[in-house]
Amino acid sequence: MGKRLLRLVVDVLFTAGHRRLFLGCSxxxxxxxxxxxxxxxxxxxxxxxxxxxxxxxxxLRREAAT
Known part of the structure; x- marks a missing residue:
């Protein structure tokens, strides 16, 4: 479930034009x-x-976008 949710968020942000994403992690x-x-x-x-x-x-890597 976590992988799916993360992928959805990443896809939405990339669709919106973002190519580099950042987050804070332990x-x-x-x-x-x-x-x-x-x-x-x-x-x-x-x-x-x-x-x-x-x-x-x-x-975002070019091959990941296709």
């Missing part, structure tokens, strides 16, 4: 979201937000 590998987003193709930007969450980025 930097702790013991937290489930840490692996979840990375398995979906999100990568660390190497930065952290004010809450201490790691900022992850997803970039």
């Amino acid at each position: 930097p702790d590998p013991a937290v489930r979201s840490y692996s979840f987003y990375r398995r979906q193709g999100w990568v660390s930007t190497g930065s952290f937000d004010r809450a201490g969450d790691e900022v992850l980025e997803f970039v």
Whole structure:
């Protein structure tokens, strides 16, 4: 269910013209979201937000858009 919801949100944002998406995620590998987003193709930007969450980025790849 989580993968489906994330894919829907990503698709809506890309359809709206966004090509780079960002989100904050726990930097702790013991937290489930840490692996979840990375398995979906999100990568660390190497930065952290004010809450201490790691900022992850997803970039639309040409082959993913088709």
